[in-house]
Amino acid sequence: MTDVLQLSPYAPDEINEEMDRRFSPAHYWELQQDEDLKAQILSNIRVVATKGDLGLPAELMASLPNLELITVYGAGYDKIDLDQARNRNIIITTTPDALTEAVADHVVALALASSRRIAEGDRFIRNGDWLRGKLGIGYSLRGKTLGIFGYGRIGRKAAEILGGTFGMHVLYCDRNSNPAEDSLCRGTPLELANESDVLVIAASGSPDTKNIIDINILEALGPQGLLINIARGSLVNTQHLITALESRKLGAAALDVFPDEPNVPNELISSPYTTLTPHLASATLETRLEMGRQVIENISSYTRNGEVFSRLNL
Ligand code: 8YV
Structure with missing residues (x-):
């Protein structure tokens, strides 16, 4: 069973395809129906892939007992419960330069x-x-x-x-x-x-x-x-x-x-x-592809050798 949870689809679709190909993540937006299956999947998750404007709701973070890494597609981390992440030694990465x-x-x-x-x-x-x-x-x-x-x-x-x-x-x-x-x-x-x-x-x-x-x-x-x-x-x-x-x-x-x-x-x-404008300041194809690349690199490197790039200092 996968240990990566993607919270919502990315745009452009190439990023989703690459995520699927490399990690076969669970798609949170498709998990809402079957409560038992959802609980089983969530209990296994080590990595969450989210976005700056979405973050990770505190209750969802609390329902992921094995969470180790949150990768943010974006620069902002205001929608992540930093105290909980700090207390649980969860690593957070962002993509600010992109x-x-x-x-x-x-x-x-x-x-x-x-x-x-x-x-x-x-x-x-x-x-x-x-x-x-x-x-x-x-x-x-x-x-x-x-x-x-x-x-x-x-x-x-x-x-x-x-x-x-x-x-x-x-x-x-x-x-x-x-x-x-x-x-x-x-x-x-x-x-x-x-x-x-x-x-x-x-x-x-x-x-x-x-x-x-x-x-x-x-x-x-x-x-x-x-x-x-x-x-x-x-x-x-x-x-x-x-x-x-x-x-x-x-x-x-x-x-x-x-x-x-x-x-x-x-x-x-x-x-x-x-x-x-509808929160589109970072929404160029080139920028979004680079943001996606950085998210994927972080997950890949973390699952290979426990290392990440652009880690937040909590
Ligand atoms: C979003 C942003 O990540 O970087 C941020 O913090 O708010 C945006 O770039 C973007 O909307 C992706 O959903």
């Missing part, structure tokens, strides 16, 4: 989509509004200040592109950086937002960052400001975001992530000031 560029590119895409009114323009034509009038003009990113909250791999890559090619001034705020040591670093997200025209959320989701982007920060970003979130919906207080947009104290928001995906609040859907 998706840095794709997600940073998506930051640029959202910045342009919002500032140049691309999604809005698309709706404008499809709704027939162009026949009745003109869409308002957008603005240039050049010369504006970009604030990056969470200056890890993705934040730095976005800063490199938007600060380089797009001529933005870059500032950042990161829990591991000290403003006394770098003139571009700000001590709090509020200070960062105060000076930024575009604020990018690129920090990890965790209990420490839950709802950290609140009404004060959104109002500090201001009526011309743009909030971009490609990290986790949990970092932004959604009710505050809706209020800030509706009261016009925040200019616009471009969001790839939401706290209760795939549910998106109606206020964000109907707002003319939002640009929304």
Whole structure:
């Protein structure tokens, strides 16, 4: 019986085929019917293959007595019970380098989509509004200040592109950086937002960052400001975001992530000031194939000799 459990299918399908060929994993999404068989399979599982946005529910982890390794297809591990993993000496691996560029590119895409009114323009034509009038003009990113909250791999890559090619001034705020040591670093997200025209959320989701982007920060970003979130919906207080947009104290928001995906609040859907994408920042064929390759390499290496790459320090 297999000792690998795949929690949900990957896209593209090549990854599923390779997983099946190499490990014949149990497919969790197909296990729901027969409770006895399910319990028998789960009791045997040593390796879980999951995704960043899915994680591993704490109860499911608890029902896998022989679990040794969780491989995440993605960079985020906020939906994994880290205490339980730590206590049970379970290894976690992620694939952060694989998706840095794709997600940073998506930051640029959202910045342009919002500032140049691309999604809005698309709706404008499809709704027939162009026949009745003109869409308002957008603005240039050049010369504006970009604030990056969470200056890890993705934040730095976005800063490199938007600060380089797009001529933005870059500032950042990161829990591991000290403003006394770098003139571009700000001590709090509020200070960062105060000076930024575009604020990018690129920090990890965790209990420490839950709802950290609140009404004060959104109002500090201001009526011309743009909030971009490609990290986790949990970092932004959604009710505050809706209020800030509706009261016009925040200019616009471009969001790839939401706290209760795939549910998106109606206020964000109907707002003319939002640009929304369905958690697809890492969704390029090339990136996803590399993420899948890393998951497969980790499982293969672990089952061969107990070693993994890109292990999280718990
Ligand atoms: C997902 C992500 O992994 O990396 C992450 O943490 O959230 C995404 O890249 C992706 O949606 C795969 O499901």
